[in-house]
Amino acid sequence: ATCNKYNFIVQRYYKLKSKILKIKDFKDYDRYAPLSQSSKKYSFNDAEKIVLKSFDEFSPKFGKIARLFFKNNWIDYSLRNGKRSGAFSHPCVPSVHPYVLINFTGKIRDVMTLAHELGHGIHQYLSRKNGYFQQNTPLTTAETASVFAEMLVFNKLLSEEKKKEEKLYIICSKLEDIFATVFRQIVMTNFELEIHEKRKNSGELLSAEFDLIWTKVNKKMFGNSIKITNLYRCWWMYIPHFIHSPFYCYSYAFGELLVHGLFAKYDEGRTNFVNKYISLLSSGSTESPESLVKKVGIDISKDDFWESSMYLMRNLLKEAENLFSKKMV
Numbered sequence: 001a002t003c004n005k006y007n008f009i010v011q012r013y014y015k016l017k018s019k020i021l022k023i024k025d026f027k028d029y030d031r032y033a034p035l036s037q038s039s040k041k042y043s044f045n046d047a048e049k050i051v052l053k054s055f056d057e058f059s060p061k062f063g064k065i066a067r068l069f070f071k072n073n074w075i076d077y078s079l080r081n082g083k084r085s086g087a088f089s090h091p092c093v094p095s096v097h098p099y100v101l102i103n104f105t106g107k108i109r110d111v112m113t114l115a116h117e118l119g120h121g122i123h124q125y126l127s128r129k130n131g132y133f134q135q136n137t138p139l140t141t142a143e144t145a146s147v148f149a150e151m152l153v154f155n156k157l158l159s160e161e162k163k164k165e166e167k168l169y170i171i172c173s174k175l176e177d178i179f180a181t182v183f184r185q186i187v188m189t190n191f192e193l194e195i196h197e198k199r200k201n202s203g204e205l206l207s208a209e210f211d212l213i214w215t216k217v218n219k220k221m222f223g224n225s226i227k228i229t230n231l232y233r234c235w236w237m238y239i240p241h242f243i244h245s246p247f248y249c250y251s252y253a254f255g256e257l258l259v260h261g262l263f264a265k266y267d268e269g270r271t272n273f274v275n276k277y278i279s280l281l282s283s284g285s286t287e288s289p290e291s292l293v294k295k296v297g298i299d300i301s302k303d304d305f306w307e308s309s310m311y312l313m314r315n316l317l318k319e320a321e322n323l324f325s326k327k328m329v
Contacts (some may be wrong), residue, residue, distance in 0.1 A: 002257075002303065002306040002307060002309075002310065003182060003183060003186040003253060003257075004186070004190075004220070005221065005308050006314075007183065007222075008221075008223070009183075009216045009227070009313050009314060009317055010179055010183050010221055011221075011223040011224070011225040012317060012321075013176075013179070013225075013309055013317055014026060014222065014226050015225045015322060016317075016321055017030075017031070017033075017035075017172065018030070018225075019324065020035060020168075020324060021033055021035070025227060026225065026226055027195035027227045027229055028218075028222075028226055028228050028229055028232040029232075031226060035168075035172055035173075036165065036169065039166075040108060040166070041106040041107070042106050042107070042110070042111055043106065044104050047104070047111045047114050048114075050111055050114050050153060050156060050157065051066065051111070051114055052067065052070075053156065054115070054152040054155075054156040055149070057152075057156075058274065059278065061278060062278075065122045065125050066118050066121075068097070068125075069100060069118060069225075070120055071244070072097075073140075074097060074098070074099055074121070075099075075100045075101075075114075075118075076100070076101045076103070077103070077104040077114070077245075078104070079103055079104070079105065083103065084101065086101075086103070087101060087102060087103065087116070087117050088100075088120075088145075089101075089118070089120035091124040091136065094128040094129065094130075094131055094220055097125060098121045098125055100117045100120075101122050101199055102114055108157065108170065108173075109173070110264070111153060112153060112154060113213035115149045115152065115153035116149060116150040117146065119146035119147070119148060119149025119150060120145060121143040121145045122149070122281070123137065123144070123145035123281050126278065126281045126282040127282060128284075128285065129282065130283070130284035130285070130286055134284045134286050135284045136284065137285055137286075138285050138292075139251045139293055140251055140254050140258070140289045141255065141258070141280075141289050141293070142251075142255065142312065143255035143256065143259070144255065144258060144259055144262070144280070144281070145281050147255065147259040148259050148262060148263065148277075151259065151263055154170070154174055157170060164326060165321050167323055168323040168324060171316050171319055171320045171323070172320055174316060175316055175317065175320065177314065178313060180258050181252050181253065181256040182252075182253045183221055183253075184187045184221075185249040185250065185252040185253040186221075186250070186253050187217050187218055187220075187221050188239060188241070188249065189249050189250045189253075190217045190220075191213060191217045191236060191242075192247055193241060194216075195213055198213070207234070210234075210236055211233040211234055212233075214233060214234070214235065214236040215228055215233050218232070257306060257309040258293065258309070260304050260308075260309040260312045260313070261298060261306070261308050261309035262277070262296060263312060264309065264311055264312070265296055265298060276295050276296040277296055279295050280292050
């Protein structure tokens with residue numbers, strides 16, 4: 001319900017992007033058009049320093065655990081033929097540390113990916129004390145440490161960037177990542193809910209009815225910021241979750257917004273927050289998600305919390321709009 005209320009954030013952003021790209025008739029396929037790429041290149045050592053500095057400023061314990069991954073070669077980062085693509089952190093049995101895999105190419109996104117996967121790694125490292133059956137986290141809190149760690153590095157990179165163009169690129173890239181994880185997943189969830197409800201009440205559905213519902217829920221999110229083409233009407237077909245993992249998509253949005261709310265809590269009282277947060281990460285699946293987040297003073301049953309989780313996006317959007325207006329002057 002909160003996400004549906006804040007669709008205007010998505011709409012305002014794509015109106016901004018259409019101005020940045022100078023595309024008047026902005027269509028669904030234009031929304032993934034790249035903005036001018038950041039010219040910066042980072043060595044793996046550069047990325048290590050940025051990540052460790054960000055983690056140290058948050059918590060010396062966070063930084064200390066992250067150093068173990070670098071020092072002991074628990075990170076497979078180099079590019080080579082036949083290597084698996086993507087990135088992940090994999091836990092082992094409680095007596096063995098996690099391993100991280102990334103494919104580092106030197107882009108700013110790779111620095112963020114390194115932070116993200118190390119967040120997972122730290123989470124897994126802390127929670128393994130709970131034993132094999134309770135070291136893994138519930139689905140809804142699985143991305144808590146990773147997205148939080150990524151946010152720490154994002155804020156560090158943003159605060160140290162002086163060029164307006166680079167700053168705008170960093171913010172827009174972040175917003176698009178958030179939209180893919182939050183609003184797009186809610187669209188998919190709304191689509192599933194409506195399809196299952198209609199199937200229950202009306203019987204078998206034609207593919208054209210799926211197309212109509214998919215278009216309707218997407219139009220609700222995009223508003224008049226994007227023109228949805230006929231080819232986009234059947235994009236529901238390529239999403240495997242609808243068949244293999246029904247009603248899974250909400251968890252992505254839940255996890256991302258949970259971190260945004262946690263970050264708002266962190267900004268309120270940094271010293272008191274850190275120890276409680278580390279306690280949360282150390283708990284694995286020994287408690288319910290609702291009980292886990294209560295450790296940091298959050299009640300996920302309250303609308304106020306989910307409202308607070310929208311502040312970050314709103315502030316980033318305002319900053320992007322201001323940067324673009326200054327660039328145009």
